[in-house]
Amino acid sequence: xxxxxxxxxxxxxxxxxxxxxxxALVSPPSTSPSFSSKSLKTSSLFGESLRVVxxxxxxxxxAKHTTSLVTKCEIGESLExxxxxxxxxxxxxxxxxxxxEALRTIAFxxxxxxCGGTACVNSFGDEQLAVDLLANKLLFEALTYSHFCKYxxxxxxxxxxxxxxxxxxxxxVAFDPLDGSSIVDxxxxxGTIFGVWPGDKLTGVTGRDQVAAAMGIFGPRTTYVLAxxxxxxxxxxxxxxxxxxxxxxxxxEIGEGKMFSPGNLRATFDNPEYxxxxxYYVRExxxxxxxxxxxxxxxxxxxxxxxxxxxxxxxxxxxxxxxLFEVAPLGFLIEKAGGYSSDGQKSVLDKVIENLxxxxxxxxxxxxxxxxxxETLYGSSRLNAGVPVGATA
Numbered sequence: 421x422x423x424x425x426x427x428x429x430x431x432x433x434x435x436x437x438x439x440x441x442x443x444a445l446v447s448p449p450s451t452s453p454s455f456s457s458k459s460l461k462t463s464s465l466f467g468e469s470l471r472v473v474x475x476x477x478x479x480x481x482x483a484k485h486t487t488s489l490v491t492k493c494e495i496g497e498s499l500e501x502x503x504x505x506x507x508x509x510x511x512x513x514x515x516x517x518x519x520x521e522a523l524r525t526i527a528f529x530x531x532x533x534x535c536g537g538t539a540c541v542n543s544f545g546d547e548q549l550a551v552d553l554l555a556n557k558l559l560f561e562a563l564t565y566s567h568f569c570k571y572x573x574x575x576x577x578x579x580x581x582x583x584x585x586x587x588x589x590x591x592x593v594a595f596d597p598l599d600g601s602s603i604v605d606x607x608x609x610x611g612t613i614f615g616v617w618p619g620d621k622l623t624g625v626t627g628r629d630q631v632a633a634a635m636g637i638f639g640p641r642t643t644y645v646l647a648x649x650x651x652x653x654x655x656x657x658x659x660x661x662x663x664x665x666x667x668x669x670x671x672x673e674i675g676e677g678k679m680f681s682p683g684n685l686r687a688t689f690d691n692p693e694y695x696x697x698x699x700y701y702v703r704e705x706x707x708x709x710x711x712x713x714x715x716x717x718x719x720x721x722x723x724x725x726x727x728x729x730x731x732x733x734x735x736x737x738x739x740x741x742x743x744l745f746e747v748a749p750l751g752f753l754i755e756k757a758g759g760y761s762s763d764g765q766k767s768v769l770d771k772v773i774e775n776l777x778x779x780x781x782x783x784x785x786x787x788x789x790x791x792x793x794x795e796t797l798y799g800s801s802r803l804n805a806g807v808p809v810g811a812t813a
Contacts, residue, residue, distance in 0.1 A: 499644070499657050499665035507650045511568040511589055512631060515616065516646065520657075520665055522562035523612060523636035523644055526597075527659060529554045530604065530638045551604055552576060555597035555612060569593055570620045575745040578776045580622065587620035591631065594622055594776075596745040600713030609639030611715030615749035623776065627748030627769035635715050635753065643668075645719060647756035654722055654757035669723070674759030674786045677726025678706040681717040684781075687734035694732040697796045701728075714741070718750050718784055722757045728785035730793065732764075743771060743778040750784065760790040764797045 493505045499520050503513045530551055556576045560583075563569040569583040571592040585591070595614035604610055616632040617625055634646035642659035656669040680701045688695035701708075709727070711717055721727045733739035741747050751761040751768040761768045762783045771780060783793040787803060794801035 493651070493655070493667070493670075495667055495670070497667045499667070502655065502657075502667050506648055509631075509650075512591070512616070512648070515563070515566040515568050515591060515593075516632060516634070518562040518566040519559070519614065519634065520644055522558045523642075524659060524663060524665075525558055526555045526612060526636065527638050527642040529558070530598070530610065552598050552601045559595055559597055559612070559614070563593055571622060573622055573744070573776060575742060580776075590619070592617045592620055592622050594744045594749070596742075599715050599746065600711075603712055608711050608713055609637060609716040610713055611638055611719070612636040613715060613746055613749050615744070615752065622744060623773055626772055627743075627751050628767075630748065630752050633749035633752035633756075635719065635750070637715055637719050639716065643719075645722065645753060647753050652756065654753050656723070671722050671725060671757040673725060674721060674754070674757055675726050676786050676788050677724070678704065679709050679720075679724065679727035680706045681710040681720070681727065681729040682708075683710070683714070683717070683729070683731035684733070684737055684740075687732050687737040689734065690736050691732060691734035693797045694730075694734065697730070697732075697793065700792075700796070714746060714750070718754065721759060721784060722753065725757075726786060728783060728789035728793065730783045731781055732783075732797070733781040739779045739781045741779060741782055743768070743780050744773050744776055747780055747782050748773065751782070754784045759785060760787050760803065762790045762794055764794055766802060 493502050497505075500513075500517060503516055507513060553576070556574055560572060560574070560581065563572045564583050566583075567585055568590045569585045569592070570587050570590040571580045572583050573580050573592075573594045575596040593614055593616050595612065597612055598604075598610055599613055600608065600610035613635045614633065615627070615630050617629055618631050631649045632646065634644060637643045637645065644657040644659070644665055645654060646657070647654045653670045653672045655667065656671075657665040658668045660666055678701075682698055682701070685698065688698055709717070709720060714729075714731075717729050721729060731739075731741055747768050748771075754761055755767070755769060763771060763780050764783075768780065768782055771778075783790060785793070791801040791803045795804065
């Protein structure tokens, strides 16, 4: 039975969750020594409000990760309505709802928090900005009070944190709290990336093992773009003024089109194959659409349903994108949207995550663009079935 829902029917509904933006930031319990622990404040967005739901009352769905759909999902539905139709896994629904609440609050923090550098750096050596830390704490807190996250790992804190959820029927989540934070001060679009794996492992797994992935995009609009293993497509939700997420777009196919986003261009100096590829885009009059933020650059491929994003390594410009926190979740979103991903030789979703800090080069885009990417860099493509490649205008 299909149900048509008006745009403002229902919004994010978590038991007792306040719609107000709280300034309290809380560290999750049972974390590694690198993550300072503080006492829970009742004014916290995910503190008192989510604790009103006893852990004993949240039972793991026996029909885990099922592929059966309850009803057809519709444009205009709330996030909760969409998820309820998209999967019968109540644990996954709750986790994705909690992350949606965190993204809503991060959007507010990005607009109002200081974006000046702090004296703190993470263990990868990257400078952390004040807004990074705000986003990082909110996401850990959201995962803790979802009650179904066993382990979480952040790009800012690249060590497994025990969130207290079950291993059986629960999930492990890896996230980049604020990708592109260095361009917040210029008012460019930035975003959050996360991937959800079943059980208690974030290493020895592949991107294809994810049960869900998502990104929050904080720009002129705030959107929550997600994909679930149970259903086809990548789905966009818009944050309305009253704080509700509304389903506004589905993407099932990435077509051909002359739009490119070239990352790590310094690698063209000593990677002649990458230089050749970039010159091809320029010579063929592709439209350049590159912001310096991975989230908006990849999101535009999903929204515009065309294009290519590249970030290639060279002997002097090593790969810096992290497979666990960025590449695999975004690869899941792109491939569920009907696009393709590649490290030059295979889908990034087939790369085994051996270590939390594994890094890789990557391309996302339409089939023909990925064929061209692989052929230019390595002479052949796993996707080429003898069909000539060539983007249309």
